[in-house]
Amino acid sequence: MEKKLVIQFLKEGTRGVYPLLVKLYAEKINSVGPMMALKIIQADLEKEAGETVAINYNSLAHAMKKKKGKSEERKPGIIEEFEFLDAHEIKERQLGAGRFKLP
16 A cells, blocks of 8 residues: 555544554564654655654554554463363362371
């Protein structure tokens, strides 16, 4: 998508422009925080437009957080390695407090 259209969407206040910004600049802003991403995007869009472009920090940070939550891979198998049993399912019962079992 052309940056001129993105700038136009920002000026109009079109809904969904911040997730679009995050998607367009994903390669550059994935490893940085929201403030640094804001500066990177503003500098790039100002270079294209020739004038200052107002970007809302909170909206950008929310879109970045949403994108990171969707894109992160969840590690399968972490919960499967533990065996969750109720007290009546455990075969090796624990002794009461203060009691010891010597081998």
